[in-house]
Amino acid sequence: xxxxxxxxxxxxxxxxxxxxxxxxxxxxxxxxxxxxxxxxxxxxxxxxxxxxxxxxxxxxxxxxxxxxxxxxxxxxxxxxxxxxxxxxxxxxxxxxxxxxxxxxxxxxxxxxxxxxxxxxxxxxxxxxxxxxxxxxxxxxxxxxxxxxxxxxxxxxxxxxxxxxxxxxxxxxxxxxxxxxxxxxxxxxxxxxxxxxxxxxxxxxxxxxxxxxxxxxxxxxxxxxxxxxxxxxxxxxxxxxxxxxxxxxxxxxxxxxxxxxxxxxxxxxxxxxxxxxxxxxxxxxxxxxxxxxxxxxxxxxxxxxxxxxxxxxxxxxxxxxxxxxxxxxxxxxxxxxxxxxxxxxxxxxxxxxx
Amino acid sequence: xxxxxxxxxxxxxxxxxxxxxxxxxxxxxxxxxxxxxxxxxxxxxxxxxxxxxxxxxxxxxxxxxxxxxxxxxxxxxxxxxxxxxxxxxxxxxxxxxxxxxxxxxxxxxxxxxxxxxxxxxxxxxxxxxxxxxxxxxxxxxxxxxxxxxxxxxxxxxxxxxxxxxxxxxxxxxxxxxxxxxxxxxxxxxxxxxxxxxxxxxxxxxxxxxxxxxxxxxxxxxxxxxxxxxxxxxxxxxxxxxxxxxxxxxxxxxxxxxxxxxxxxxxxxxxxxxxxxxxxxxxxxxxxxxxxxxxxxxxxxxxxxxxxxxxxxxxxxxxxxxxxxxxxxxxxxxxxxxxxxxxxxxxxxxxxxx
DNA sequence: CGTTAGCACTCTCGACCATAGAGTGCTAAC
DNA sequence: GTTAGCACTCTATGGTCGAGAGTGCTAACG
Numbered sequence: 001x002x003x004x005x006x007x008x009x010x011x012x013x014x015x016x017x018x019x020x021x022x023x024x025x026x027x028x029x030x031x032x033x034x035x036x037x038x039x040x041x042x043x044x045x046x047x048x049x050x051x052x053x054x055x056x057x058x059x060x061x062x063x064x065x066x067x068x069x070x071x072x073x074x075x076x077x078x079x080x081x082x083x084x085x086x087x088x089x090x091x092x093x094x095x096x097x098x099x100x101x102x103x104x105x106x107x108x109x110x111x112x113x114x115x116x117x118x119x120x121x122x123x124x125x126x127x128x129x130x131x132x133x134x135x136x137x138x139x140x141x142x143x144x145x146x147x148x149x150x151x152x153x154x155x156x157x158x159x160x161x162x163x164x165x166x167x168x169x170x171x172x173x174x175x176x177x178x179x180x181x182x183x184x185x186x187x188x189x190x191x192x193x194x195x196x197x198x199x200x201x202x203x204x205x206x207x208x209x210x211x212x213x214x215x216x217x218x219x220x221x222x223x224x225x226x227x228x229x230x231x232x233x234x235x236x237x238x239x240x241x242x243x244x245x246x247x248x249x250x251x252x253x254x255x256x257x258x259x260x261x262x263x264x265x266x267x268x269x270x271x272x273x274x275x276x277x278x279x280x281x282x283x284x285x286x287x288x289x290x291x292x293x294x295x296x297x298x299x300x301x302x303x304x305x306x307x308x309x310x311x312x313x314x315x316x317x318x319x320x321x322x323x324x325x326x327x328x329x330x331x332x333x334x335x336x337x338x339x340x341x342x343x344x345x346x347x348x349x350x351x352x353x
Numbered sequence: 354x355x356x357x358x359x360x361x362x363x364x365x366x367x368x369x370x371x372x373x374x375x376x377x378x379x380x381x382x383x384x385x386x387x388x389x390x391x392x393x394x395x396x397x398x399x400x401x402x403x404x405x406x407x408x409x410x411x412x413x414x415x416x417x418x419x420x421x422x423x424x425x426x427x428x429x430x431x432x433x434x435x436x437x438x439x440x441x442x443x444x445x446x447x448x449x450x451x452x453x454x455x456x457x458x459x460x461x462x463x464x465x466x467x468x469x470x471x472x473x474x475x476x477x478x479x480x481x482x483x484x485x486x487x488x489x490x491x492x493x494x495x496x497x498x499x500x501x502x503x504x505x506x507x508x509x510x511x512x513x514x515x516x517x518x519x520x521x522x523x524x525x526x527x528x529x530x531x532x533x534x535x536x537x538x539x540x541x542x543x544x545x546x547x548x549x550x551x552x553x554x555x556x557x558x559x560x561x562x563x564x565x566x567x568x569x570x571x572x573x574x575x576x577x578x579x580x581x582x583x584x585x586x587x588x589x590x591x592x593x594x595x596x597x598x599x600x601x602x603x604x605x606x607x608x609x610x611x612x613x614x615x616x617x618x619x620x621x622x623x624x625x626x627x628x629x630x631x632x633x634x635x636x637x638x639x640x641x642x643x644x645x646x647x648x649x650x651x652x653x654x655x656x657x658x659x660x661x662x663x664x665x666x667x668x669x670x671x672x673x674x675x676x677x678x679x680x681x682x683x684x685x686x687x688x689x690x691x692x693x694x695x696x697x698x699x700x701x702x703x704x705x706x
Numbered sequence: 707c708g709t710t711a712g713c714a715c716t717c718t719c720g721a722c723c724a725t726a727g728a729g730t731g732c733t734a735a736c
Numbered sequence: 737g738t739t740a741g742c743a744c745t746c747t748a749t750g751g752t753c754g755a756g757a758g759t760g761c762t763a764a765c766g
Contacts, residue, residue, distance in 0.1 A: 724750090
């Protein structure tokens with residue numbers, strides 16, 4: 001009897017508040033919620049019979065389901081979606097929590113790796129879910145600095161600092177026995193050639209290099225390694241994924257029997273999936289929720305992600321977010337993710353000034 | 354009727370081979386093994402009744418147990434221990450596999466991080482267990498090189514390269530607006546002061562610095578940050594843990610119901626436990642197995658670790674190893690861990706030459 | 707004296723069944 | 737439109753039963 005409710009787009013206020021109540025209760029208890037429990041615990045001024053009618057309407061609107069005839073209601077993905085849309089704008093972290101998080105960032109050493117870890121830890125703890133953070137990564141990287149440190153006669157450590165903040169270190173086998181002094185000279189030359197360049201630029205610049213003489217050939221060899229490293233960095237869709245709170249996911253009762261859990265972990269270890277997802281939000285600047293089956297692949301149909309990108313789209317962007325069961329405290333999740341992504345924005349802006 | 358068997362120390366050959374058969378079968382099937390199955394599948398030239406007698410002896414020697422009266426036998430931790438001792442020396446990886454692993458290491462970029470990842474991946478795949486690798490870390494680190502890269506007027510990236518191969522990057526807020534040129538000068542000065550030094554040495558050297566003048570105060574500020582970073586590096590028991598194959602652990606039937614699994618993951622996230630364990634093997638240079646309850650803490654009583662250290666004890670040491678259910682293919686595990694740790698040894702020796 | 711066949715005994719596991727409880731959907735009255 | 741009442745449905749729980757697996761013991765055997 002879909003009288004009151006026609007489409008998910010327009011719900012009368014009472015239906016809406018009952019939907020909220022169902023979601024709230026289900027998020028809390030993880031068991032299907034019945035009409036009696038709602039009336040009892042949410043002081044709606046009506047009887048359970050009335051609530052039953054409305055629940056039935058919400059069900060035919062596709063926002064709730066029934067595991068079986070005699071069980072209570074459970075939100076569908078569409079139900080969560082409706083809920084999320086309705087709260088998205090108002091989900092803002094209370095100032096107290098904002099302050100606490102800021103404080104924690106103040107405590108830590110000013111190394112970007114520490115920030116990513118901390119961001120993941122904070123998100124995980126605040127939401128009792130898993131959290132994911134990726135470093136900001138540019139589409140095409142620019143070299144800022146090149147350094148060579150002698151390790152032994154024929155081996156050196158090549159260090160590349162990118163404008164976007166990342167640092168890469170690789171070992172280089174040298175064509176001839178070489179002193180630190182010559183390495184330093186080569187590094188200065190390369191620095192002059194490469195600084196500010198992208199992989200494509202650098203390729204052209206390197207072609208014009210005079211590779212005669214002992215230093216020349218050294219510059220040539222190392223230059224090629226730099227190029228390879230920059231290309232390598234460009235090619236990987238995500239640099240690294242910092243995660244925390246996987247235990248929280250294990251604790252969720254819906255992942256009791258380990259099959260679903262296994263699928264989730266498998267999807268997480270598989271970076272190409274995350275990479276694709278991240279592409280789709282990179283630069284949008286807004287918090288986005290991916291609920292259950294919306295995620296596409298089957299292995300993620302039991303979880304939701306709440307993600308936001310940070311950074312300047314024209315420079316480098318990264319992603320922060322939270323992963324948990326579809327039965328997730330979305331308001332809290334959206335609030336914390338929004339705030340933390342804003343914070344990461346500030347940090348990145350600071351670095352790329 | 355512990356006739357044939359008195360202590361775990363001396364077993365007659367037949368008992369020994371039956372113990373092996375039980376372990377082999379149990380590792381394979383994960384179900385208690387009965388006398389009939391043994392006779393049938395292992396062509397022992399005796400009847401099941403005889404085998405039963407021996408099984409009973411092995412049980413009173415503490416090497417096997419009974420889940421309940423009418424079930425087959427299951428190895429105890431002591432049983433595995435006996436088995437491990439008896440094969441430890443002979444567990445050597447076949448040359449073909451050695452070659453394949455070497456080949457894979459040859460494929461990868463010469464960056465130490467990649468090696469750790471690869472080592473973990475190889476160990477996990479070869480044993481169908483989880484694998485753990487930590488970078489080689491010195492007890493007290495020596496600075497090899499210091500570099501400063503300007504990010505903005507008041508912000509610079511400080512890069513510290515350690516003799517032992519690690520690289521650390523932190524951001525430094527500068528006391529005054531500073532050009533790259535001055536940063537470079539400061540870096541050269543600091544490099545002169547710090548190179549080859551430990552935290553303690555550097556502390557003394559820094560105290561004697563002339564911190565007057567603009568460069569002087571810059572050197573002072575950055576010097577303190579270097580010191581802090583070096584101390585920080587010294588203080589952390591493990592730099593980082595690379596792991597892979599956690600999914601394999603989830604797949605083991607003994608971790609069906611997730612409680613045990615949860616405990617294992619919790620123990621893994623908790624670094625202090627791993628740190629302690631690693632301390633106890635660091636520098637021994639041998640492959641060591643920690644079987645079930647031998648691990649001490651309850652949360653690890655269902656798993657075994659097969660670990661080896663690598664590196665020069667006087668320099669830096671790291672750990673490689675494998676983590677799986679106590680029901681683990683120890684021969685394979687010991688073989689691969691031994692080989693990979695040897696490989697890591699070579700790589701480290703190469704770097705620290 | 708070690709080995710073996712035979713057998714009674716024990717315990718688990720899955721199937722089956724009955725019952726209690728939760729919650730719905732419908733009807734009829736307000 | 738709301739509500740009380742009630743029949744109905746489905747799950748979850750617990751108990752019983754039989755089959756099957758495997759042991760331990762006893763007595764016979766070489």
